[in-house]
Amino acid sequence: MTAARQSERGRVPPHPDVRAISTQQVLEALVDPVRRRIVGELHAAGEDLSCGTIDLPVSKSTATHHFHVLREAGLIRQYYVGTSRMNALRREEFEEVFPGLLGALVTGHARESDVGDRA
Amino acid sequence: MTAARQSERGRVPPHPDVRAISTQQVLEALVDPVRRRIVGELHAAGEDLSCGTIDLPVSKSTATHHFHVLREAGLIRQYYVGTSRMNALRREEFEEVFPGLLGALVTGHARESDVGDRA
DNA sequence: CAGGAAGTACGATCGCCGTCAAACTTCGAC
């Protein structure tokens, strides 16, 4: 059992069970444009991204804060690779508990330039 | 054209075009538990309800504020009947612009007692 | 018309959340 932890470099932050998360918490997490942008990028990328890869209009400390909130809300999973912290969207797990929500937000109202102006 | 207005008792508040509403605005409207409760009640009722019909854990002036926000976010339509202000959920219009969102929030995570404790 | 019911408008208050800078920690590279 410790073997598994060791393999992941130790520094593994706590991740909540998605089933234990309230709609309230999810909405509070997704109401922030910066956090929604993070989720959007992860969704679009289709692969795990390090914090630095996603460029955000805020300082590093603020970015850390946002990732923390997303993790607490069960939206992302984080793990270290060297000095970089990787972020993985917890799509499937999340879909089971809040079916359609993520899709509705990423897809919904796609025409607006809202926060999706990368490219 | 004034004829139409007259029929509605005059006191008709301004209603935005749903297409002109941002995801941001919608989320800001729905992140509040009280407002989500209002939407939930309207959704469950399946018919228009007056402000007073929906009992909320806040003062009247605060309630007015919440209805205002929901109206501005394109979620409800309001009209007077006598001294009562009726509220109608703008389901279909909303569904066209933010497909699945409303359903995902009302249905999603139905097991939690979140804000849906009526009955 | 007097009274009351149903909301609205207006300020004022207050707590929370997003933001930042600065100091610190870890890890990889050289």
Added chain:
DNA sequence: GTCGAAGTTTGACGGCGATCGTACTTCCTG
């Protein structure tokens, strides 16, 4: 072992939004 890159932690600050009470408006009822 040093340096730098990548994040984290902590504390402080500022603004926005939820809340309330009070005064006001409108409409129905008797």
